[in-house]
Amino acid sequence: MQALSDRLLLDIWERGQGCGTVERALLLLVAACPDLGPDACAGLTIGERDAAILRLRQATFGRHLPGELSCPACEGRLEFELDTGQLLFRAEACPGRELLTVRGLRFRLPDSRDLLAVADCESAAAAARSLLRRCAIDAPAGQDWSAAMLEEVETRLPEIEADADIELALHCASCGHAWTDHLDICSYFWEELDQRAHRLLDEVHRLARAYAWDEQRILALGDARRAAYLARCDA
Numbered sequence: 001m002q003a004l005s006d007r008l009l010l011d012i013w014e015r016g017q018g019c020g021t022v023e024r025a026l027l028l029l030v031a032a033c034p035d036l037g038p039d040a041c042a043g044l045t046i047g048e049r050d051a052a053i054l055r056l057r058q059a060t061f062g063r064h065l066p067g068e069l070s071c072p073a074c075e076g077r078l079e080f081e082l083d084t085g086q087l088l089f090r091a092e093a094c095p096g097r098e099l100l101t102v103r104g105l106r107f108r109l110p111d112s113r114d115l116l117a118v119a120d121c122e123s124a125a126a127a128a129r130s131l132l133r134r135c136a137i138d139a140p141a142g143q144d145w146s147a148a149m150l151e152e153v154e155t156r157l158p159e160i161e162a163d164a165d166i167e168l169a170l171h172c173a174s175c176g177h178a179w180t181d182h183l184d185i186c187s188y189f190w191e192e193l194d195q196r197a198h199r200l201l202d203e204v205h206r207l208a209r210a211y212a213w214d215e216q217r218i219l220a221l222g223d224a225r226r227a228a229y230l231a232r233c234d235a
Contacts, residue, residue: 057188067082073177204219206230
């Protein structure tokens with residue numbers, strides 16, 4: 001897996017401005033899987049998508065993934081660090097594209113096209129029901145898409161993609177409260193990318209003012225050489 005170059009990182013960041021979370025995830029996914037193309041990328045399951053984006057994140061920013069959360073009980077800050085190598089080992093052990101059978105109906109795993117299709121639903125419950133109908137295979141007309149059906153499908157989805165969802169078991173040292181949370185690797189990586197993009201723009205701005213170089217020339221510099229020029233700007 002190739003790391004994002006500074007130029008490509010900025011291109012992805014620019015294209016993602018004003019986009020929703022699913023569209024941004026697809027931008028990252030196409031960069032992670034350039035040989036597949038946008039249509040094939042959109043057809044990957046969410047677990048496959050997140051595993052590919054996690055590999056791209058590891059190649060770009062390294063194995064260590066630091067995090068910080070507030071305890072829901074006492075609002076104390078909890079810091080943690082994950083190893084992307086271990087997360088990838090779990091994700092790649094998933095059985096993948098099996099089907100789930102619930103009450104005589106077969107369901108496939110959702111992909112990015114499904115998430116885009118339900119993004120404008122009026123509520124989370126409506127989106128979940130619409131997603132359930134989209135992922136059902138050969139459901140009969142007039143099928144009862146009840147809340148009980150939805151709950152059963154959601155409960156049993158881990159049977160066919162058990163480790164695609166990165167669940168964190170957390171414990172607050174201050175008050176002793178224990179809870180679980182989920183890591184949204186697409187949003188996490190995008191926030192890192194956004195911070196990196198702003199640092200790059202600052203560096204381009206400073207070096208362009210100091211040396212009258214254009215963005216292409218500045219981004220072509222290696223990290224060490226660019227840092228050396230930036231240090232001389234401050235001298």
